[in-house]
Amino acid sequence: MTNELGDIGFGYRPRAAYASDPAKSRGRLFDEVESPTRTPFQRDRDRIIHSTAFRRLKHKTQVFVAHEGDHYRTRLTHSIEVAQIARALARALRGDEDLAEAVALVHDFGHTPFGHTGEEALNEKMAAWGGFDHNAQSLRVVTRLERRYAEFDGLNLTWETLEGLVKHNGPLTDANGKGLKGPVPQAIRDYSELHDLELDRFAGIEAQCAAIADDIAYNTHDIDDGLRSGFLTLDMLEDVTLPGSILKSVRARYPALDDVRTGHELMRRQITMMVEDVIASTTANLKRLKPETADAVRAAGETMVTFSADMAATEKGLKAFLYKHLYRHSEVMRVRGDAEQIVRDLFDVYFADPRAMPDGWREGLDRAQDRIKARSVADFLAGMTDTYALKEHRRLFDHTPDLS
Numbered sequence: 001m002t003n004e005l006g007d008i009g010f011g012y013r014p015r016a017a018y019a020s021d022p023a024k025s026r027g028r029l030f031d032e033v034e035s036p037t038r039t040p041f042q043r044d045r046d047r048i049i050h051s052t053a054f055r056r057l058k059h060k061t062q063v064f065v066a067h068e069g070d071h072y073r074t075r076l077t078h079s080i081e082v083a084q085i086a087r088a089l090a091r092a093l094r095g096d097e098d099l100a101e102a103v104a105l106v107h108d109f110g111h112t113p114f115g116h117t118g119e120e121a122l123n124e125k126m127a128a129w130g131g132f133d134h135n136a137q138s139l140r141v142v143t144r145l146e147r148r149y150a151e152f153d154g155l156n157l158t159w160e161t162l163e164g165l166v167k168h169n170g171p172l173t174d175a176n177g178k179g180l181k182g183p184v185p186q187a188i189r190d191y192s193e194l195h196d197l198e199l200d201r202f203a204g205i206e207a208q209c210a211a212i213a214d215d216i217a218y219n220t221h222d223i224d225d226g227l228r229s230g231f232l233t234l235d236m237l238e239d240v241t242l243p244g245s246i247l248k249s250v251r252a253r254y255p256a257l258d259d260v261r262t263g264h265e266l267m268r269r270q271i272t273m274m275v276e277d278v279i280a281s282t283t284a285n286l287k288r289l290k291p292e293t294a295d296a297v298r299a300a301g302e303t304m305v306t307f308s309a310d311m312a313a314t315e316k317g318l319k320a321f322l323y324k325h326l327y328r329h330s331e332v333m334r335v336r337g338d339a340e341q342i343v344r345d346l347f348d349v350y351f352a353d354p355r356a357m358p359d360g361w362r363e364g365l366d367r368a369q370d371r372i373k374a375r376s377v378a379d380f381l382a383g384m385t386d387t388y389a390l391k392e393h394r395r396l397f398d399h400t401p402d403l404s
Contacts, residue, residue: 114389
């Protein structure tokens with residue numbers, strides 16, 4: 001990359017041969033003159049942070065509905081925590097830190113209000129028109145729905161960031177284009193026809209860092225939020241392998257420590273343990289597979305950024321514990337049921353009469369095919385925050401469930 005402003009720093013550092021090189025990016029769908037002061041991946045990261053969708057994450061549910069308490073994670077704080085861990089992993093593995101951070105920050109843009117609960121309700125309503133998938137919706141947001149620039153819709157992110165967004169959890173198709181986990185959402189197929197995302201290959205090392213950082217973040221902060229809510233207790237964690245072993249160590253060293261500090265000590269040690277395990281396991285994978293280019297990572301046929309076998313089994317047990325005692329807790333399920341009803345009600349009203357939606361969303365929908373109308377309603381509804389969805393429901397219905 002040429003630097004017309006003289007000898008300024010881009011944050012370049014020695015990258016591994018298998019890292020994504022911003023100077024060799026595959027570019028953007030719409031050609032632009034690149035920034036003289038930022039790499040393409042730094043520019044992507046900045047565009048993501050300045051987007052409307054990023055700000056909306058502040059009021060979107062992670063586990064607990066945002067207004068239940070000021071200190072629970074939201075999609076925004078979750079995304080920031082994922083980005084911090086992803087960047088740390090990319091640094092240790094000598095990948096491009098900015099790309100890892102960008103993928104982490106954008107990965108939840110397509111989430112509905114009320115988290116996975118809203119997604120399930122919207123997927124049910126959209127069943128006749130291809131369903132609803134939050135990952136595909138994230139792609140729609142950054143390629144179509146954000147309207148900030150004079151010359152194009154979306155954020156016009158680089159191929160590498162979009163590839164990471166779509167494939168951070170692995171390939172979507174086999175070599176013949178058949179979906180590995182059912183049909184590939186149409187939004188992803190449509191974009192890939194314009195700007196081939198190579199859906200049958202793995203993503204680069206940086207996107208893989210973001211994917212496993214997501215697991216580390218929520219496996220840890222969901223415990224923290226569970227303790228804060230009272231649905232989980234430290235005593236309950238004693239029999240769960242990973243937090244239990246850490247808790248035993250903390251209590252042995254600090255026998256008089258109060259429960260709040262004990263919980264925080266547990267959280268920070270768990271993150272450190274999981275991050276260090278990923279670094280060690282991935283380093284071994286890299287030595288075994290010896291990728292010499294970023295494309296060699298994509299063609300490796302397996303995920304390179306992984307937990308060790310022992311940690312993977314331990315993490316699976318932790319997820320099972322959280323599913324049983326937190327995500328399926330009776331109070332969480334009560335709120336989920338009410339939140340699902342809110343999403344269903346709103347979809348039905350907007351689909352029946354698009355004039356119930358604000359200017360900019362309803363134009364032309366009264367004459368549109370059901371398929372187009374339903375997708376527009378889903379776009380509008382998916383973009384809502386929890387607070388806006390509640391406000392809209394109160395405007396349109398006589399009774400709105402109390403989610404507190």
